[in-house]
Amino acid sequence: MITTDPVPGTPCWLDLGAPDVPAAAAFYGTVLGWAYEPMEGTEGGEDMEGGMFRRDGKIVAGLGKLxxxxxxxxxxxxYCVEDADATTRAVEQAGGTVRVAPMDLGEWGRMAQYTDPQGGQFAVWQPGTDSGVELVDAPGSLSWTELYTSDAEAAKRFYGDVFGWWYSDMELPGGGGTYSLVTPSGLSEDRMQGGIMGMPKDQLTLTNGRPYWHPVFDVEDCDAAVARVTTNGGSVQMGPDDAEGVGRLAVCLDPSNADFVVLTPEKS
Incomplete structure (x- = not known):
């Protein structure tokens, strides 16, 4: 379960780098019911470089020009951290590299971006006056994060060293491999926030074999969301399928091939 509490090691923000900002805003507005709010001075046409997505008036994600x-x-x-500079040192000590060195974004907070030893990209946010997204684990918002990687054990060691995550492994049905569930340091399993899935490099086609993270968005009707994806220029990599104990989900691509998952959680 993801929450809006800024607890170290938990997802607190996400943004999309898109080659066509207005097109991306329109796509996700239709698929996920998001309202797009351009940053001041960026409204309209070629000058529209980025802004925020809202659902029910609450910020759920950011959008920027690739x-x-x-x-x-x-x-x-x-992922939320208490000290972006200390996290940077931990990343480098664990074998990762720095893509964007820690930098202040006004009074809002401090951010940095990294690459893990296998090539997966991620970022951290040290909150100032802004702790991140305002809506999670609800329809039209982030409910899970997921890493696809060719070396799950190495990934678990790296992120464990950097964030202190702990893991519980489950075998997927039909010989589908092992899925490692991620829980933040010091928290109980009801705060599980994501998973790490190992798969062969030749299945990581979006990145030519490199690992990648993607978000899972809660939706009220997975099949209806998939229909909106495909009728608005996106495509489906997998599903919709039912996952026992999880819900109905599909792995999707937007028109620019950015990947994300839509999930209708199983009713308890």
Whole structure:
């Protein structure tokens, strides 16, 4: 369960780097019921470079122009930390690299971005006056985070060293492999926030074999959400399928091939 409490090691923010900001805003508005709010001075046309997504008036994610040469459109997930500089040292000591060195974003907080030893990209947020997203674990918001990687054991060691995460492993049905459930340091299993899934490099086609994180969004009707994805220029990599004890889910791509999951949780 993800919450809006800024607890170290938990997801607290996410944003999308998109080549076409207005198109991305329209797509996610239709698929997830988000309202897009451009940053001041960025309204309209080619000048529309980024802003915030809201659901029911609450901030659920950010959107920005993809500017990094050669980068793919993708969601970036940020994890809360108490000290971004200390986290940077931990990342480097554990074998990761720094993509964006710690930097202040006004009074709101301090951020940094990294690459894990296998190539997966992630980020951290040290809250100032802004602790992150305002709505989670509800329809149209983040409910889970997931890493696909070719070396799950190495990933577990790395993120355990950096964030103190602990894991519980479960075998997937039909010989589908092992899925490692992620719980933040010092918290109980009811605060599980994500999973790490090992798979062969040749199945990591979006990144030519490199690991990648993606968000899982809660939706009221998975099949209806998938229909909105496909009728608005997106596509489906997997599903919709029922996962026992989890719910009905599908792995989707937006029109620029940024990946995300839609999930209708199983009713308890």
């Amino acid at each position: 500017t990094e040469a050669g980068a793919r459109s993708a969601w970036m997930i940020y």
